Amino acid sequence: MSTKNKILDAAESLFADKGFNGTSLREITSLAEVNLAAVNYHFGSKKELIKAVMSRYMNELSPNLQASLLVICQQENKPTLNEVFSAFIDPLLSLNVFRENGTSNFLQLLGRGYTDSQGFLRWFLTTQYPEVITNFVTAVQRAYPELSAEDIFWRLHFTMGTVIFTMSSSDALMDIAKSDFEQQVDIADVIRKVIPFVASGVGAPLR
Amino acid sequence: MSTKNKILDAAESLFADKGFNGTSLREITSLAEVNLAAVNYHFGSKKELIKAVMSRYMNELSPNLQASLLVICQQENKPTLNEVFSAFIDPLLSLNVFRENGTSNFLQLLGRGYTDSQGFLRWFLTTQYPEVITNFVTAVQRAYPELSAEDIFWRLHFTMGTVIFTMSSSDALMDIAKSDFEQQVDIADVIRKVIPFVASGVGAPLR
DNA sequence: CGTTATTTTAAACGCTTGTTTAAACTGTCT
DNA sequence: AGACAGTTTAAACAAGCGTTTAAAATAACG
Numbered sequence: 001m002s003t004k005n006k007i008l009d010a011a012e013s014l015f016a017d018k019g020f021n022g023t024s025l026r027e028i029t030s031l032a033e034v035n036l037a038a039v040n041y042h043f044g045s046k047k048e049l050i051k052a053v054m055s056r057y058m059n060e061l062s063p064n065l066q067a068s069l070l071v072i073c074q075q076e077n078k079p080t081l082n083e084v085f086s087a088f089i090d091p092l093l094s095l096n097v098f099r100e101n102g103t104s105n106f107l108q109l110l111g112r113g114y115t116d117s118q119g120f121l122r123w124f125l126t127t128q129y130p131e132v133i134t135n136f137v138t139a140v141q142r143a144y145p146e147l148s149a150e151d152i153f154w155r156l157h158f159t160m161g162t163v164i165f166t167m168s169s170s171d172a173l174m175d176i177a178k179s180d181f182e183q184q185v186d187i188a189d190v191i192r193k194v195i196p197f198v199a200s201g202v203g204a205p206l207r
Numbered sequence: 208m209s210t211k212n213k214i215l216d217a218a219e220s221l222f223a224d225k226g227f228n229g230t231s232l233r234e235i236t237s238l239a240e241v242n243l244a245a246v247n248y249h250f251g252s253k254k255e256l257i258k259a260v261m262s263r264y265m266n267e268l269s270p271n272l273q274a275s276l277l278v279i280c281q282q283e284n285k286p287t288l289n290e291v292f293s294a295f296i297d298p299l300l301s302l303n304v305f306r307e308n309g310t311s312n313f314l315q316l317l318g319r320g321y322t323d324s325q326g327f328l329r330w331f332l333t334t335q336y337p338e339v340i341t342n343f344v345t346a347v348q349r350a351y352p353e354l355s356a357e358d359i360f361w362r363l364h365f366t367m368g369t370v371i372f373t374m375s376s377s378d379a380l381m382d383i384a385k386s387d388f389e390q391q392v393d394i395a396d397v398i399r400k401v402i403p404f405v406a407s408g409v410g411a412p413l414r
Numbered sequence: 415c416g417t418t419a420t421t422t423t424a425a426a427c428g429c430t431t432g433t434t435t436a437a438a439c440t441g442t443c444t
Numbered sequence: 445a446g447a448c449a450g451t452t453t454a455a456a457c458a459a460g461c462g463t464t465t466a467a468a469a470t471a472a473c474g
Contacts, residue, residue: 003451019322021228025432035453040433042451115226115322115375150388154397157380158369158404165368168322172329173364181357190361197365197408204407210421232462242423247463249421 004042006032012053013101016108020050020116051124054113057106058129060098064091069135073142081199084139085159089195093188104187107167114164144203151206159198166194211249213239219260220308223315227257227323258331261320264313265336267305271298276342280349288406291346292366296402300395311394314374321371351410358413366405373401 001009010032014023025046029036043049068087072079095102113125126133140152147155166173167190174185208216217239221230232253236243250256275294279286302309321329333340347359354362373380374397381392 019228021226022323024430026430035451036432037434037454038452046432111322111372114372115318116229150384150390151400153384153387154380154400155404157376158373158401161372161376162365162369162408165318165321165372166365169329169364173361177357177360180360183357193358193361194365196411197362200411201369201404201408204403231460233460242421243462244424244464245422253462 003032003034003038006034007039007042007049008053008056011049012056012099012105012109015050015053015112016105019112022116050113054109054124055128057095057102057109058125061091061095061106062129062132064094065132066135069139072139073135079139079143081140081143081203082195084136084143085195085199085202087139089188089191092191096187103191104167104170107164108170111164111168114160140202146206147202155202155204159202162198162201163194166190210239210241210245213241214246214249214256215260215263216306218256219263219306219312219316222257222260222319223312226319229323257320261316261331262335264302264309264316265332268298268302268313269336269339271301272339273342276346279346280342286346286350288347288350288410289402291343291350292402292406292409294346296395296398299398303394308394310398311374311377314371315377318371318375321367322375347409353413354409362409362411365408369405369408370401373397 007028011023011028014028014031017023025039026036028049029039039046039049043052065088068091069084072084072087092103092107095106099105137152137156140156141147167187170187170190174187174190177183177185214235218230218235221235221238224230232246233243235256236246246253246256250259272295275298276291279291279294299310299314302313306312320332344359344363347363348354374394377394377397381394381397384390384392
């Protein structure tokens with residue numbers, strides 16, 4: 001495995017665990033078993049490393065998600081919100097074959113990016129991958145045409161909040177669920193639990 | 208105003224803005240216009256300062272929230288989930304008279320605490336203020352008795368995610384809403400928008 | 415007033431951070 | 445072999461961090 005990939009892998013899991021600000025380059029390079037200076041040699045700076053970690057996931061996820069949403073948008077009969085949100089399941093879970101713990105790592109990284117570093121990652125995603133959001137909005141509009149653009153805006157952000165926050169702390173939550181309810185839960189289960197929640201939320205009656 | 212309170216006020220708004228890890232004692236003391244060493248003199252350490260900032264809010268909010276939930280739990284007819292969640296509105300908004308921008312500051316702090324510093328604030332809240340959670344769960348159970356304890360657990364965490372995440376980025380979201388929809392939105396509006404969302408989410412049909 | 419306590423202050427502490435430097439090493443091609 | 449690009453390395457850099465120190469300033473009290 002190349003130095004570059006060793007760094008990316010180590011950075012990814014540490015970032016997901018402890019956030020971007022909370023992870024030092026020295027932790028990354030020592031987990032990756034490479035020299036400290038290798039990060040700046042291969043990526044230029046810590047910020048560029050963060051972008052590289054996120055891009056690796058977005059480039060894998062984005063086309064799958066696009067295809068999945070396209071099916072929803074082009075099907076003949078009006079989709080339900082449950083169907084729209086279920087379109088995320090397979091693309092997200094397929095990140096697990098792309099990389100070990102890919103799904104939860106990616107969602108945790110997303111969560112970190114929204115709270116760490118004062119929204120620079122939000123800028124990065126919305127400018128670098130705007131079509132994902134566009135298609136998603138279109139799909140929701142087809143499912144619930146009475147929703148105004150403004151309400152869609154707010155409810156989609158509520159949805160992102162639910163998903164991202166849940167996934168940021170999914171490890172802790174799964175541990176609690178395991179000890180309190182003696183039931184094994186994995187990331188796929190959590191996704192299946194959260195979808196009816198957000199679908200109902202977005203579909204809430206107006207006024 | 209006492210040095211101690213100057214520090215608390217400055218720390219509060221900086222913590223809300225940039226997170227606990229992202230705010231240095233030097234930023235706090237320079238905004239508060241006090242000496243750097245004053246923090247360690249009055250609070251002992253940065254961690255204790257964080258606790259003090261949160262306690263100031265929890266001690267204000269907790270009794271109001273308890274009273275509000277008690278009304279719901281003791282009323283004769285079964286409450287709706289919308290009523291249960293609406294019980295949060297007044298106690299949360301009353302933080303605004305307690306302190307300028309109190310509502311959004313507090314909710315942002317909550318969000319920070321869940322993602323920064325690997326869950327030490329979660330421990331702090333659940334051990335120091337467990338009765339708030341207990342009463343809330345009871346209220347939800349009255350409104351939707353068919354929900355299993357496990358489903359309540361998950362859906363309440365989804366709810367916390369929605370609210371906390373939304374409030375963590377509420378400033379940015381309100382800015383976007385303002386420029387995209389030319390509509391003034393304040394924190395009370397956001398709360399009124401989020402309640403139907405989470406009420407519907409928690410009330411989602413089973414299976 | 416003088417004598418304690420309490421609070422504030424400037425300076426320094428040791429440590430970690432991201433980044434840079436310049437030398438050493440590796441493999442490739444003529 | 446020699447030369448050259450690419451890569452790795454140890455060491456140092458300046459800057460920022462939370463915390464501690466000891467002296468100066470202020471307040472409280474008999």
